[in-house]
Amino acid sequence: MARKLVSGLKKKGHSVIWFSAPEETFAILVEGDTKLLNKDLKIRLLQDLGPEIRSQMSLFGTKMYYEMDLLTRAYNMYMHGKLDILHVFHSSFGHLAHFFEELTGVPTLYTLHDPMPTEDMLEYWLFERFPKQRFLSISKSQQGKLSSHFFGNVYNGADINEFKFNRIPNDSFIAVGRMTQEKGIDIAIQASRKANVKLNIASWISKNVEISEYYKKNIAPYLNTESIKIFNLLSGSKIVSMYQKAKGLIFPLQWEEPFGLVMIEAMACGTPVIAYNRGSVSEIVRDGLTGFIIDSDIKVMKGSGKWTIKKQGIEGLVEAIRRIGEIDRANCRRHIEKNFTI
Incomplete structure (x- = not known):
């Protein structure tokens, strides 16, 4: 969906910069530090930390640091006048952009893809912590009891040129x-x-x-x-x-x-x-x-x-x-x- 969004914005005449891991895109691509992708880096070995837990924590840490690096590049570009708005098209509430936006005041839009968290989740605390930020849902049912926190709702869509109509199916x-x-x-x-x-x-x-x-x-x-x-x-x-x-x-x-x-x-x-x-x-x-x-x-x-x-x-x-x-x-x-x- 993010790629389709980029393509649509480009067709409307907007300049789009895509902050992501290396991949093909219609936009200008800004990558994070590829050392984090090309090396199997591990967190420091801590006491009583088994190998499986260490491996899982290392993967999580690698993802977090890569996203921190990307996010820093994005906000730096805004601070240097190269961006007008940031759109975080992310699958989790736990994005560091929430904190960056509060510190910098950079206008940021967040499209959420997961169900709303329950009160016993860390993500619920995060959602309550930033109630005035611009959250977009992908369905009204997704908003649940937290609808007052949402800036708006935008449904996903399909490219009808890719999904062509067929009148006569098989059995x-x-x-x-x-x-x-x-x-x-x-x-x-x-x-x-x-x-x-x-x-x-x-x-x-x-x-x-x-x-x-x-x-x-x-x-x-x-x-x-x-x-x-x-x-x-x-x-x-x-x-x-x-x-x-x-x-x-x-x-x-x-x-x-x-x-x-x-x-x-x-x-x-x-x-x-x-x-x-x-x-x-x-x-x-x-x-x-x-x-x-x-x-x-x-x-x-x-x-x-x-x-x-x-x-x-x-x-x-x-x-x-x-x-x-x-x-x-x-x-x-x-x-x-x-x-x-x-």
């Missing part, structure tokens, strides 16, 4: 996302088996995933069949092709997803979304028009009971799968063109 469904319990891919498998439909799964299967209890117990036993196939998480034209060919995206979230890009990517291709009513789903999917919203049988959320399909949980997903032909794929495309384009 399979798709599930996309990280292989974690939060994404609910195991539930998508259960629903597709119960509905007796084919399911293609696009996810990243790392060694850590393969040895996880979640994967071994809930995913692996159902693979390598004619009806359920898994593909290592794809990108570019390959994932677009999977979206285009699918009758529907099954997205039974188990957490409060702040946005969920896969939903708008699928709908841009004309593919309806079947999703649990969690997080931002009801802001993105138009129930009965671009897909079906299903109440989870675990948690009561805003809007519960008002959806087209009254059954909950897996039974609701199964009914939605069987009724997917009621959704006009052209409506899905139009919905994204009108509300979620870049």
